[in-house]
Amino acid sequence: MPFVEKTMDVRTENDQGLLAELIRELRSPRDSGQPLIEVRNMSRGGLRHVYVIWDRWDECRPEARTAIVRDAFTAVKGEEYEKSIAVTIPATVPEAVEMGLLPYEVKPFKWLGLKDELIQQARQALLAEGASVLRQQPLPTLRFATEQQAEDAVTRLKQAAPTFDWRIVETVSA
Numbered sequence: 240m241p242f243v244e245k246t247m248d249v250r251t252e253n254d255q256g257l258l259a260e261l262i263r264e265l266r267s268p269r270d271s272g273q274p275l276i277e278v279r280n281m282s283r284g285g286l287r288h289v290y291v292i293w294d295r296w297d298e299c300r301p302e303a304r305t306a307i308v309r310d311a312f313t314a315v316k317g318e319e320y321e322k323s324i325a326v327t328i329p330a331t332v333p334e335a336v337e338m339g340l341l342p343y344e345v346k347p348f349k350w351l352g353l354k355d356e357l358i359q360q361a362r363q364a365l366l367a368e369g370a371s372v373l374r375q376q377p378l379p380t381l382r383f384a385t386e387q388q389a390e391d392a393v394t395r396l397k398q399a400a401p402t403f404d405w406r407i408v409e410t411v412s413a
Contacts, residue, residue, distance in 0.1 A: 258310055274293035278290075287326075292341065341382035344407070344409075345396065347400075362379060365378060367399060393407060
């Protein structure tokens, strides 16, 4: 099998914008919305796994994503922290769902058949929480890595859109 080595250090204007936005999010994280940034500290050797779930990656060349994440962590947390990152997973919500990283979905119960204005209310509430619109579905997809994150979202959604009965659905991998 051939061995190919490339240098991929050319950043587009869009890449620079994603980097700046990710740096802002790392400096001032929000309770909801995208990106979803999760750092898992490994028990051995002080290593970390970093997951950045963000639909904006859809606008970015796959080969540039990891460098953007690592550069953002360097800018905010420092070079030593960045060197401790063993695994970097930048993915869109649909990609993360396919990888099994977001098993919890939050959605309104019995929303099918509702009037358009109610569906729009549910849609806006889901989008405010960081739901994905990359898959062509009637409602955006709101997914989480942990049950606690999903429960926190349900609490916020009940305040933002109390008309709906918000539920958590867990996807179990086969």
